[in-house]
Amino acid sequence: MSKLSLVVLSLGVVAGCKSGADPQVRSAITAKLASAQEPIQACYQKSLTTNRKLRGMYVVQAAVDSNGQFGEIVLRRDEPQDPVLRFCVTQQLAKLRLDKPPGKRVELESIPIKFEPANP
């Protein structure tokens, strides 16, 4: 294999190995997720009135499409096991949209959300 071929191979592999969202997109996603904390807290507050033992962890998998819209929301882990809380949180996440479209689809493998009562 010629030197030129090796250079092309290396550049291609480096480009191909660059995985995940770029840091700017990731930080925009992180900020957008943080903005959902308040409505998700309202979901939890409401669900606590009917089940005061409700607590536990969600691990959410989702995707952001090229326009910045969140979707494909799946709970990979669902400890609270409450259909009302699940539906409410899913709806809140599905409302999110990045202010600046990322231009390509971004998969979000793991968004952990921990629910815990503030009082005993």
Add this chain to the structure above:
Amino acid sequence: MRHRIHALLVAMVIGGSGCSMIMPAAKQDPFPVMNVTATRPPPGPDKVILTPSNIAITDKVQFETGKADLKEVSFSLLDEVVAVMKDNPQIEVVEVAGHTDATGSADLNRKLSQARAESVVKYIASKGIKKDRLEPKGFGPDMPIADNESDAGREANRRVEFNIIKQGPKKTVVKDE
């Protein structure tokens, strides 16, 4: 020369397809944990909790299957709602909202939920709450709070809610001795 072009093409194909051919996919870092806390209501026998936006019930108002007739088992729950409304005259108007799951005709469900909401209003009014403080509304399957794919979700969606839609300043109730 031909060998060189051939090698170049192979390099471009392998390189362009990225590391998936030669390395496992990189694992994405999880996003920071979102810690969600909320205050839970105090423990106790109360089936009815007054919140700023609604009179939350921890039990369900039950009806005869497919009908608007209240089951007797729900009378004590509704009596507690009556007590909350009597103790809180600042609650001026409560929307009594009937909801169903998505099983069957949406139109029929809307009519059934309206009739059920009216039954609840009739019962509460019979216990001394003025009818103009109560607004029955049947939403049918239009406002789900859970998915309709599971039994638990459908069960959660079949519900009656007491939403405070008009509220004045807090008033003190003076009870007769």
